[in-house]
Amino acid sequence: MVFAANEPHENVQTKQTSGPWPQGDTNMSITVYSKPRCPQCDATYRALDKQGVSYERIDVTQDPESLAFIKGLGYQQAPVVVAGEDHWSGFRPDRIKAVAAAGAPLALQA
Structure with a gap:
């Protein structure tokens, strides 16, 4: 399986379908496709949390349709972040900051 639990995260890929993001795009949904025991996934969660950005986590080891989607x-490799019509792989703090600056929906503070 491509997304093995201890797989190294080398050769980070980036694919951009559009961008930069429109300013104030509060309808942009953010989804992080990840797997267990993934350091780059954890770093991505922390960076999104630090920026206060709302996102959905999907564990591709438990969701074959999502795994097929990101392979498509x-x-x-994980994580794969889909932000609106843009997407990338790996821990990308520059992209996370850009998404936050573009006005991605903010997480509700408890």
Whole structure:
């Protein structure tokens, strides 16, 4: 399986379908496709949390349709972040900051 639990995360891929993001795009949904025990996934969650961005987590080891979706986008490693019509693979703090600056929906504070 491509997304093995201890798989190294080398050769980070980036694919951009559009961008930069429109300013104030509060309808942009953010989804992080990840797997267990994934350091880059954890770093991505922390960075999104730090920016206060709302996102959905999907564990591709438990969701075959989601795994097929990200493979269909051409990705072979986790995490894969889909932000609106843009997507990338790996821990990308620059992209996370850009999404936050574009006005992605903010997480509700408890």
